[in-house]
Amino acid sequence: MANPRNEILEWTEQGRIEQRNLRRALELGEVLPTAEEWRRFLERLLLFMGSAMLAAGVIFFFAHNWQELGRYTKFGLVEALMLVALALSWRLGLDRASGKATLLVTALLTGALLALVGQIYQTGADTFELFAAWAVAVLPWVLVARFPALWILWLALVNLAVTLYFQIFHGWFGVIFGPERQLWLLFSLNTAALVTWEAAAASGVVWLRERWAARLIATASGAFVTALAVLAIIDWKGSGVLNTLAWIAWLAAAYAFYRVRAKDVYMLAGGVLSAIIVTATFLGKHLVQTEAASFGFLLVGLIVIGMSAAGGYWLKNVATEEDR
């Protein structure tokens, strides 16, 4: 897809468009927003910023645990706010941005309510249970909202629940060095989400075609499988073969889908970076611990530079190929 902004800026730099006409050219190329687009943008900005701040304010308020307020007042407050937000969402309808925004607020307030339950009744529940319960509680709304941001919030809650679970049962050391079980679980979770997302988008679900959400999930999936491959190299154990095979399969699948079928240069760039990181780790481990360590460093550095240059060249060609 062409990028009108870049094209017009490049033509002006080349002198094909006079400098004084640049702004008018950008308007004709539909790069700069029209009055109506400005109105729509500001309306959405005020709506989402206002809603997010209001919801955050309520969550902060309950996190403060103000002793002057009785428990029933606190419950009443948060539940009343949830009801108002839910009623507004129902009234406005989920096809409108305002309806979606109020449902997002309701989903955020659900977290405040669950945290309040834990705070008041001292349930002794672990943090991961809060996020897991939160994810389960808002799932029905997520399912009906047809709103990518809400799905991402839900997926983030599940990721947080898994991470906190391992933090509690494995300690901080385990989190930093990523025990394989945790990495496998997070990788599987995000990969399953990505596959489902792409399959649904390909089968014609229009609201799932927003690329930012799929790219965010793919980044998480790619980061976890890359960490698995790096872990296999640094600390080779029996499961190393499985980790390496998973990484290779992920790279091959990403190439097959995002190069051949759907064409998404962002995903391909992620694959190139992953390949560079894993290669550098492998070579670093085997070449810089030899007697000729300094030349090992130089060689790995040059290989990384060569790989990234070749990757950049290839990606630029794929991107340009889309433009033409």
Added chain:
Amino acid sequence: MSALSREVIWDRLREGGLAEGELPAPGEGRSPWFVRVMLGFAGWIGASFLLGFVGVGFVFVMKSATASVLVGAAACSAAAVIFRASPRGDFASQFGLAVSLAGQALMVFGLFQWFERSITGIALAVAMQQALLFVLLPNYLHRVWAAWSGTYAASFALLDMGLQAFVPAAVTAAFLAVWLREFDHPRHGELVRSGGYGLALAAVQTAVMHGELWYSWMQARGGAVLFGGEAGAWIGAVTCGAVLLWAVITLLRREGVPLASAVGKIALAGAAILAFLSLKTPGVGPAAAILVVGYANGNRVLAGLGIVALLGYLSHYYYALHATLLEKSVLLACAGLALLLLRLALLKWWPRAKEVGHA
């Protein structure tokens, strides 16, 4: 903002009398932003191995501050030659980037030894070093890095001098000044945009997420002395708010919207709410400024960075230590309500209209 094909855009420009002749042949193409980010990461990985090569193979370089600075400067000079000799070469660009990054790290290592405990001295020297490299090394990605790291170093110098309260305003103002005049220097577009992106990243780091940096710094130093004390902090916060108002006024003038019109008043009211909020919630204003300026210039990457910065700040704000959760909750809830009320005002006084040209 839609994505028209090259042919359609060119035809429109010709019909509008802005262009003549045949559609220019496609250039080599600019790499998308994420490819540049990937190249930047890879450049740093490559540079760290090159540094390892120097550190292990030429131990004397690391042992002498002068040798570190000289070898680092030589590496940066070599990178300048590489960039100039092969400005479009993919391997040359990446090699030059890694060589320069390794050189910069060596110079910073040497500067640390030269200045010993003077953080201001080190930070100012690094800021000047990066400013020089920004001008002399003609590579887009390198310039983004030089602008970002140079600004960050300068903010450290201000912090060490007790002027941390003024950093958010200064960095946000620099960022806005560059992007609001982006179209005034089209022949130097690469220079302006690379500097602009570097400043945007520095603004996210110092003006949006600054709490983390300042507080950890103060703790490590046993309490940095703030210039002007409590009054200095207030003056800094008010200055940041004033920068936001100035930016909105400049943007309205650029777009030809009278300040006294309904649209102008709504925009100014929004800026005033954010400026007021910035007194105690300092990251919201700069993040919103990145988003709005990105949208105004038709720059989706910048607008996206603004959204990420806003979300990041709200998550981070929970842990910020300068106010209690109760104070923060009242501020956020009031500001949120004010913004939602302003939206109602917008719907009432700026009705959906037929297209009447650009705002």
